Amino acid sequence: MKKLVNLFSLLLLMTGLIGFAQDTVSGVVSDADGMPLPGATVVVEGTSIGVTTDFDGNYAISASEGDVLVFSYVGYVSQSVEVGSSSTVNVSLESSTALEEVIVTGIGTQERQRSVASTVTIGEEVLENLTFISPDQALNGRVAGLRMANISGTPGTASQIRIRGESSITGNNAPLFVVDGVPIQNGSFGGGGTPSIGILSMINVNDIESITVLKDASSTSVYGNRGSNGVIVITTKKGSAGKVTYQVSSSYGFQNKAVEGRQPLSGAQRMELAAEMLQNDFGFSQEAGINWMLTNRRDYRDWDARGRVDTDWAKLVSNPDAPIQSYDISASGGDASQNFRVSLGYKDSEAVNMGSSFESISGSVAYTRKFGKATISTSNLVTNGKQLGQLESTAYFGNPNLTKFFMPMTEAAFNPDGTYLVPHPASMHHTLYLLENNIYESDVTRALSNSSVTLDLPVDGLKFKSTFALDFVLNANHDYQNAIEGDGVGEGGVSEQAVSRRFTWSTINRLEYSKVLGDNDHFISVVLGQSFQKNKNHSIYAYGEAPATDQLFYVNSFPANRDAGGAFSDWKVLSYLGVANYSFQDKYIFNFTWRNDGSSRFASGYRFGNFFSYGVAWNISNENFLADNSVVNNLKLRASWGEAGDQNIGLNQYQSLFAYSGDYDSQGAFSQLHLVTRLFRGKNQRNLMLL
Structure with missing residues (x-):
């Protein structure tokens, strides 16, 4: 009996020791100014144990001595603290003006002080305070060396962007756009008299976390045959740990011409x-x-x-105080093992002249889940946009932009009874009538889907990431010209409809390693990757003339001179890459990149090219002799050399076609239309910069 009592006492003692080992740790999470952070996440590293702070920033969590607590909060730098003998751990988190300190290259992220490249980042703090139809508008006037021109007054059209000038006389000089690490199709849809929606207009600005512009070949050579014109990297918003938070934003504004220009003669x-x-x-x-x-x-x-x-045509076709409005709602939240973000947005904008507008509705879903050493993430964006584009018809005399200059004030717009004066006796078309009776419409739906799996491998600092992405664009154009006034009169009315579809899928596989060695003196990172991207384009169109009545708008009601056609094209890119970075005490930086690209746009035997870059940087401000300097807080000397290519040539131009249209010594002669042995057009850059 005495032995039984002693055994029972020993069990109670062991139970007490176990309870003591799994103690409760509590404290307060605040910002640098001492203000509490409600909803901050506290997680025991390597476990699924996690809590969130209350309204006053207080938390309490079960943890043992030696455990590591990870504190995180949206907009702040995460912090890890090892639990000691004390049961109280108070933490102060620093604001992560982090986007300015971290560069997103599309291949990964890099601390700015460890970069040798010329880059500019536009963060959420800028994007959320401005109303844009297209995210590229956020770059206007904010990036040195970037020139942007709006080649149309129609909202939603693609802007012409040039980074550090033109790189080709005859080729495409537009930069490459990368969304969440995947190159996407840029440009626009539309042609002839139909509108042309810029593809970037199909990404909601409020779903974007940051936009990074890579300007020099040191940073763009990692994109090989598509990097010669610069690269613009877009990072979309994801979820974060913490209580579910809701954000609602709305804006309403007006637009007017900055300058009215010359006043026509009375x-x-x-x-x-x-x-x-x-x-x-x-x-x-x-x-x-x-x-x-x-x-x-x-x-x-x-x-x-x-x-x-007098008839003031400029006033008649203008749209003063043209409204621009946007409405967005989003929800995000999560815990230690998963997080999410969903959003819904609506935008509408009218042009400063009548007849042009852009309207879109968008939605996004992002979700991340951790399973031990594996992390699964998916991000999906869907947008439908509709554009009315009378202003796109710049070659037609019914364009409101031309009316002011070509329709004199002596010409009347209306009959005495107030109806439109049509057919108009002037050589110009009656713009107001065309605005009401013609159709220039484009309807585009775009879906971007990006899913990835990341595995933390047994070697410390080594991980593998595999990504699969889809980019789908469906476009429907409708161009109708009435039979009473304008370009459709001679044919008795004209209708043209076109449907096009672009489908791109991509796979990206990367092995990434990063490690701090020694007494935090040495930092190395290496990335090895392989990617494949394939694009298919399908399009069909139909044309017809002379409907039975002017109230019919679609081709099936236009029996005369019917025509139809279709087209198909595709291309593929296969790539391999390597990136290596080394930093000593964050003072001396060395960078090397290599990429091997193969493009189906070139003939067999000429499809692959190698692209390299090298760079060094010296963070002078990190030297001891400037440590206490109150004037200089950041001083860096960097030098780099890089090469990037350009595959932006027409499809199938390598095919050996001949024309029998020339002559030699008064005799007929053959001529070759395309250069079969065309190679990648390379662009070399050397940079030396002190900043």
């Missing part, structure tokens, strides 16, 4: 100028010249019969 001024011409050329007196104009010129005769009332 009818009286125009007639006076014409009379002066008659006086100078034919000896008319001023009065005789005016009388001749009123007698022999139809426009002045009609203007005089109306009581010489």
Whole structure:
């Protein structure tokens, strides 16, 4: 009996020791100013044990001595603290103005002080305070060496972007766009009289965390045959650990022309100028010249019969205080093992001239889940946009931008009863009538999907990441021109419809290693990767003329001169890459990149090319002799050399085609249309910069 009591006492003692070992650790999580951070996440590293702080930043979690607590909060730098003998751990998190300290290259991330490249990052703090239809507008005026031009007044159209000038006289000079590490198709959809929606307009600005511009070959050579014109890397928002938070934002504004430009001559001024011409050329007196104009010129005769009332065409076609509005709602949250973010957005913008607008609705879903050493992540964006693009028809005389300059004030817009004066007697088309009775419409749906699996391998600092991505764009264009006024009169009305589809899928596999060695003196990182991307384009169109009535708009109701056609194209890119970085005490930086690209745009035997870059940097401000300097807080000297290629040539141009259209010594001659042995067009850059 005594032995049994002793055994029972020993068990109670062991139970007490176990309970003591698994103690409760508590504390407060605050920012650098001492303000509590409610909803901050506290996780025991390597376990699924986690809690969130209350409204006052307080937390309590079960942890043992020697465990590591990881504290994280949205917008702040995460911090790890080892549990000691004390049961109280208070933590102060620093604000992660981190986007300015970390560069997202699309291949990975890199601390700015360890970079040798020329880059600029536009962070969320800029994006969330501005209203844009297309995310590339956020770069305008904020990136040195980047020039942007809006080649159309229609909202939603693609901007012309050039980074450090033009790299080709005949080729495409647009930069490469990369979303969450995957190159995407840029440009626009549309042609002829139809609108052209910029593909980037199909990404909601409020779903973007940052935009990074890679400007020099040291940073772009890692993109090989597509990096010669610069690279713009877009990182979308993901979920984060913490309580579910909701964000609602809305904006409403107005747009007007920055400069009205020259004011057209009034009818009286125009007639006076014409009379002066008659006086100078034919000896008319001023009065005789005016009388001749009123007698022999139809426009002045009609203007005089109306009581010489001027028609301000510029005012009629303008859209003052053109509205631009956006509405977004999102929810995000998670815990130690998973997080999510969902969003829904709506945007609408009208042009400063009548007849052009862009409207879109978008949604996104991002989800991340940890399973031990594996992490699964997916990010999906879907947008539907509709554009009305009368302004895109720049070659037509019904364009509102041309009306002000080509339609004189002597020409009337309306009949005495208030109806439109059509057919209009002037050589110009009646813009207002075309705006109401023609159709220039484009409807685009775009879906971007990016899913990845990341494995932490047994070697410390080594991980493997595999990504599969889809980029799908479906576009429908409709161009209708009425039979009463405009370019469709001669054909009795014209309708053209087109549907095109772009589908791109990508696989990316990377082995990444990073390690701090010694007494935090040496930092090395190595990336080895392989990727494959394939694109397919399908398009069909139909054309018809002369409908039975002007209330029919689609090709199946246009029986005359029907025509139809279709097209198909595809291309593929296979790539291998290697990136190595070394830093000593964050003072002396060395970088090397290599990429081997193969493109189906070139002939067999000429499809592969190698692209290299080397770079060194010296963080002078990290030297001891500047440690206490209050004037200089960042001073770096860097030098780099890099090579990037350009595959932006037409598809199938390597095929050996011949034309029998030349002559030699008055005899017929063959000529080769394309260069079969065309190689990658390379771009070398050398940079030396002190900043």
